[in-house]
Amino acid sequence: MQRNGPVALIFHSLVVAFMLAPMVVVCLVAFTPENTLTMPWNSLSLRWFEAVFEHADFMASFWNSVRLALLSATISTFLAVPAALAITRYEFRGRDALNALFLSPLIIPHLVLGVAFLRLFSLMGATGSFAWLVATHAIVVSPYTLRLILASLTSMDRNAENAARTLGAGEWTVFCRITMPLLLPGISGGWLLAFINSFDELTMSIFVTSPSTVTLPVRMYMYASESIDPMMAAVSALMIAVATVTMIVLDRMFGLDRLLVGKG
Amino acid sequence: MSFLSVRNVSKYYGPVAAVDSFGLDVEKGEFISLLGPSGCGKTTTLQMVAGLVRPSAGTIMMGERDITHLPPPQRELGVVFQSYALFPHMTVAENVSFGLEMRKVAKAERDRRVKDILALVHLLALADRYPREMSGGQRQRVAIARALVINPPVLLLDEPLSNLDAQLREEMQFELRRIQQVVGITTIMVTHDQSEALSISDRVVVMEQGRITQVDTPYELYERPRNPFISSFVGKSNFLAATAEHHAGGATISIGNTGITFQANDRPKGKHVSVFIRPEKLRLTAPSEGQIEGTVTSRYFMGNQWLVSAKTPAGTLSVAVQNFGAPPPPIGEKVGLVWRNDDCRVLAAGAAE
Ligand SMILES: Nc1ncnc2c1ncn2[C@@H]1O[C@H](COP(=O)(O)OP(=O)(O)OP(=O)(O)O)[C@@H](O)[C@H]1O
Ligand SMILES: [Mg+2]
Numbered sequence: 001m002q003r004n005g006p007v008a009l010i011f012h013s014l015v016v017a018f019m020l021a022p023m024v025v026v027c028l029v030a031f032t033p034e035n036t037l038t039m040p041w042n043s044l045s046l047r048w049f050e051a052v053f054e055h056a057d058f059m060a061s062f063w064n065s066v067r068l069a070l071l072s073a074t075i076s077t078f079l080a081v082p083a084a085l086a087i088t089r090y091e092f093r094g095r096d097a098l099n100a101l102f103l104s105p106l107i108i109p110h111l112v113l114g115v116a117f118l119r120l121f122s123l124m125g126a127t128g129s130f131a132w133l134v135a136t137h138a139i140v141v142s143p144y145t146l147r148l149i150l151a152s153l154t155s156m157d158r159n160a161e162n163a164a165r166t167l168g169a170g171e172w173t174v175f176c177r178i179t180m181p182l183l184l185p186g187i188s189g190g191w192l193l194a195f196i197n198s199f200d201e202l203t204m205s206i207f208v209t210s211p212s213t214v215t216l217p218v219r220m221y222m223y224a225s226e227s228i229d230p231m232m233a234a235v236s237a238l239m240i241a242v243a244t245v246t247m248i249v250l251d252r253m254f255g256l257d258r259l260l261v262g263k264g
Numbered sequence: 265m266s267f268l269s270v271r272n273v274s275k276y277y278g279p280v281a282a283v284d285s286f287g288l289d290v291e292k293g294e295f296i297s298l299l300g301p302s303g304c305g306k307t308t309t310l311q312m313v314a315g316l317v318r319p320s321a322g323t324i325m326m327g328e329r330d331i332t333h334l335p336p337p338q339r340e341l342g343v344v345f346q347s348y349a350l351f352p353h354m355t356v357a358e359n360v361s362f363g364l365e366m367r368k369v370a371k372a373e374r375d376r377r378v379k380d381i382l383a384l385v386h387l388l389a390l391a392d393r394y395p396r397e398m399s400g401g402q403r404q405r406v407a408i409a410r411a412l413v414i415n416p417p418v419l420l421l422d423e424p425l426s427n428l429d430a431q432l433r434e435e436m437q438f439e440l441r442r443i444q445q446v447v448g449i450t451t452i453m454v455t456h457d458q459s460e461a462l463s464i465s466d467r468v469v470v471m472e473q474g475r476i477t478q479v480d481t482p483y484e485l486y487e488r489p490r491n492p493f494i495s496s497f498v499g500k501s502n503f504l505a506a507t508a509e510h511h512a513g514g515a516t517i518s519i520g521n522t523g524i525t526f527q528a529n530d531r532p533k534g535k536h537v538s539v540f541i542r543p544e545k546l547r548l549t550a551p552s553e554g555q556i557e558g559t560v561t562s563r564y565f566m567g568n569q570w571l572v573s574a575k576t577p578a579g580t581l582s583v584a585v586q587n588f589g590a591p592p593p594p595i596g597e598k599v600g601l602v603w604r605n606d607d608c609r610v611l612a613a614g615a616a617e
Contacts, residue, residue, distance in 0.1 A: 160349050163349040163351070167414065168367060
């Protein structure tokens with residue numbers, strides 16, 4: 001690998017600083033004892049975190065988002081495993097179309113998806129249902145699960161499965177004992193990415209949530225459009241913490257660069 | 265009725281034949297080597313026998329039973345893959361034990377057999393390691409143990425020793441042969457190492473571009489290769505351009521540029537032929553005493569022998585000289601070369617010169 005020159009080093013540092021600075025500022029502001037968005041120069045306080053935990057709407061939205069992310073990540077994983085197996089292992093008509101269909105939510109703007117789903121749900125009379133919200137999120141996060149599972153499938157040694165077959169294992173045993181364990185890094189990596197993406201999805205959710213299914217990002221958006229106080233900073237800090245912890249777990253378990261830069 | 269019979273089996277990938285009309289009868293307990301250059305279809309052939317590649321044509325019989333379309337789990341063959349194909353998420357012991365589990369062998373019995381087989385391949389100490397924590401040679405031995413432990417009637421080995429160092433390789437060759445004979449297990453081994461094929465097989469099958477070109481015992485194969493390609497692929501060879509006068513009892517062969525003629529029993533087609541002779545069947549003498557005179561152009565010391573090249577009117581000839589007594593003459597020296605005409609094989613002039 002080539003060493004960076006001093007100019008490149010300064011440039012990279014500036015880019016990183018530019019990306020990190022807002023998050024650092026938000027996290028710091030969250031500890032302010034004041035009533036306005038100010039830096040806590042003189043003293044630190046947890047009052048805005050307390051405020052979040054005592055704010056019933058925020059807590060309801062938080063749990064709503066957690067449930068939504070858990071369910072949609074899991075559902076999309078269950079869909080992506082067979083889809084990835086079909087795409088990598090079988091020649092059939094419409095294979096490329098299936099692949100493209102699964103990846104399309106990455107390309108279509110969430111705003112468009114949101115409007116489309118809103119229209120669809122009002123036609124169906126399903127507006128405001130939590131189940132349909134889960135369905136929309138499962139669709140939006142499925143590119144992540146599919147990508148990661150595809151990556152681990154293509155890098156997998158098919159002869160391991162063949163070896164199991166010659167040793168007397170039937171197809172179902174091969175799948176449970178060999179294929180699934182070897183896919184596990186891809187599956188759990190995809191699941192976690194899907195979870196994070198569902199958890200902070202805002203654009204589409206604005207259209208498809210109802211007062212009873214407001215997610216945390218939507219709640220924050222609504223709150224922030226009325227008033228800006230340090231509670232928003234506290235919520236943001238908490239979300240950053242959740243995302244960071246998941247990323248660290250992901251990295252510890254599988255190595256982030258392997259998952260995201262990945263082969264295939 | 266032979267034990268395992270492969271009849272006219274072909275495999276096409278698109279219009280290209282990876283294996284073309286492969287036919288072979290294997291007796292019970294026989295050790296067969298499939299020998300051939302890279303890409304000649306050895307792995308494909310083995311995988312068709314294993315049931316992992318579906319033949320485009322032909323049948324495979326095990327005794328009276330047609331197994332051509334039988335799925336691999338029902339064939340109960342032991343297979344060692346070219347890439348080892350170990351289960352990366354299982355320890356060595358778990359890898360080896362997998363086949364026994366599939367056969368519902370009781371836990372205690374399983375542990376005992378795994379232990380025995382790991383001792384056999386000198387891996388007992390590494391039983392709890394994962395494949396990624398082992399060297400290529402060690403993985404290869406796990407793969408062998410995993411295939412052997414189920415006591416299969418037929419063992420299919422795809423270059424099982426390719427990653428071992430010379431010494432361990434030799435040890436494992438004879439070990440494989442020993443196990444094979446003790447257990448009486450019918451074995452087909454793929455290799456592209458000719459000395460390995462010669463040293464441990466009962467019969468060697470030579471393949472070129474998907475086709476069998478010769479099936480013989482190692483000695484016959486080495487002494488009577490059927491074409492120039494085989495003679496240079498199996499062992500080293502000298503080729504001399506020659507012409508043949510065919511007559512009732514055989515042919516009179518004249519080696520080009522030398523005036524040497526002799527009677528041959530081989531009956532190659534055509535007038536232009538190749539005479540081939542192994543380096544170890546040539547001997548160096550004083551310049552005037554040989555059938556042909558030459559000048560030493562190179563001399564390599566190989567330990568047990570010297571490989572000397574001499575430029576002669578018939579072309580450059582390699583001579584293997586046992587490392588016995590004084591070293592052979594140095595480069596530039598005039599020498600005579602002697603051989604017995606009976607040791608010469610005459611083949612139709614081919615491309616592999
Ligand atoms: N799945 C496949 N699709 C298309 N062609 C294939 C496939 N598998 C093998 N081939 C071709 O068939 C031929 C024989 O391959 P095979 O793997 O049997 O060779 P091999 O003798 O085992 O070679 P090596 O000594 O390098 O392992 C090769 O030319 C290869 O390119
Ligand atoms: Mg091969």
